[in-house]
Amino acid sequence: MTDLQTFQYKGKPFLMLLVIAFFGACAAVLVYAAQSVSGGLIINGIIELSASGATIFYYVLAAASLCFVLLGLLGLRNALAVTREVEIASDRISAPKGLMSKTVVNVPFAEVQDIRRYAISGQEFLEVVHGNGKLSIPKQASKNETEFEAMANALIERYTAWRERAA
Secondary structure (H helix, E strand, C coil): CCCEEEEEECCCHHHHHHHHHHHHHHHHHHHHHHHCCCCCEEECCCEEECHHHHHHHHHHHHHHHHHHHHHHHHHHHHHHHCCEEEEEECCEEEEECCCCCCCEEEEEHHHEEEEEEEEECCEEEEEEEECCEEEEEEHHHCCCHHHHHHHHHHHHHHHHHHHHHHC
């Protein structure tokens, strides 16, 4: 067993293109809606807005959509230009703090309290709980499912071996 195993960690360009396209279309529709308001707006029969209030409401939603377009562009740049890795050594794990973050978190196994896998809305994560917080590695940041499984297994094996040596 080599001392250091590395696994690719980066976003998916196609997913980022979908984010850009979807929220770009939302922004365009919302701007059109804001410019063509002829009357007020009633939201779920609870909130009633005048024509000027509805225009502002649509422009605010359009601005929020444009913020997601910008995040998608940033994610696309990171997915295409930035290559980061998760490193698993015999005594530590190092991984980027998040998909958009340049910060690399180094967690010695001595600080690890728990390693677990969980899913939220169909998205799977590998989480390392340590003394200074949590390090979450999303499955979607791996090259494919096989690499994610290999990374999870390598982490668990190395952590287990470290605990046996430390005991």
